[in-house]
Amino acid sequence: MAVNIFSSPREIYYGAGALKSVTNVLGKRVLVVTDSGVKAQGLLDRLEGILKGQGVDWAVFDRVEPDPSRESIGKILVQAQDFQPDLLIGLGGGSSIDAGKAAWVLYENPDWVGLSVPEVSQKMPQCVLRQKARYAAIPTTSGTGSEVTRTAVVTDSTKVPPFKGAWTAPQLVPDVAILDPELTVTMPPSVTANSGFDALCHAIECYVLTKPSDMIDSLALWSARTICEWLPKAVSNGKDLQIRERMHVAALQAGQAFTNGSLGLVHMLAHILGAEFHIPHGRAIAFVICPVFAYFYSTRRDRLVDLAKALGLSGADDETAVQALIDFLNKLKLEVGIPLSIKDSELREDQFVSGLKTQIQGFQARLSVLPPMMRSMLGVPDSMEEVQAILDHAWKGTTPALR
């Protein structure tokens, strides 16, 4: 019997109008970290309208870029060091919430400011937080689950090839998450689809890779079922608050599942596609998930079959049940407007082939320092030829035969 830890924010406010709950968590000096899109949609104005009259000073960093780099985290840090907040608020999608979390790490651990992305990753077990500030996360997309996770993803764009590193520690789970579906109704259908597919992957990749656990499986399966049912509705009828709330809560539950369980190969390969080709994260996930699940058939068959059954997909035997799961995922992609293959996006084949070559070399180098047990937990193949074959299928939108 092992003792496990389940990390969660101390408070989760949810429901239409929950944004007002931010008044329950304010300190004296608030730094809001967000991006230009959130600002353009008027969502920052809404937050500032609530902050006015609360007797707090606040400052705003509104230039978070997609896939935030180490350099852009440095800019937020400079503002934090100058402003000295006692509360950071990440407002936006995963990039804004992660950028805020990463800046929070460096703000509280100033000795790490000159370190690279992997050097900080290694030091995260000693990470000190909450000596200067607390963290509140307010997502405006329903996908990453970053509002409840132990991780901030930071892109190291100084390396060749660039790669996405994870800064992870249990104490990095935000203090407060505020889920207000009213902030998600302006999300365009393509962002709804991509972020929803990311959330679905958090639930089902976690279920397939994590050891059976009542704490985690219940969250993973419930959120997976909810997303399968409600994502197409959210894409076609994004103004409906009830639909948006179902997706917002499900994305958080999927985040709680995977941050207390694990993710692996699907996310690792999606991070390669994101770092090299700037394919939006959820869309990259959608491209690789079916070929990876077909590969998992040889190593995680029981969990794949259980997952298919839990989603109401049956078959005469294991193979047909898992094939039904893969077919269902492909059908869901098309239903929400995600192409089946990378080649149907704007990327040229020669760009894909040459970019991938250096990325796979970098991937191999990073894997070489992982112990075999860790590689197995992540579901990573032994050979890079198999990794290449999975990505070839993702390019073509095909799935290898189950074996």
Ligand SMILES: [Fe+2]
């Ligand atoms: Fe993800």
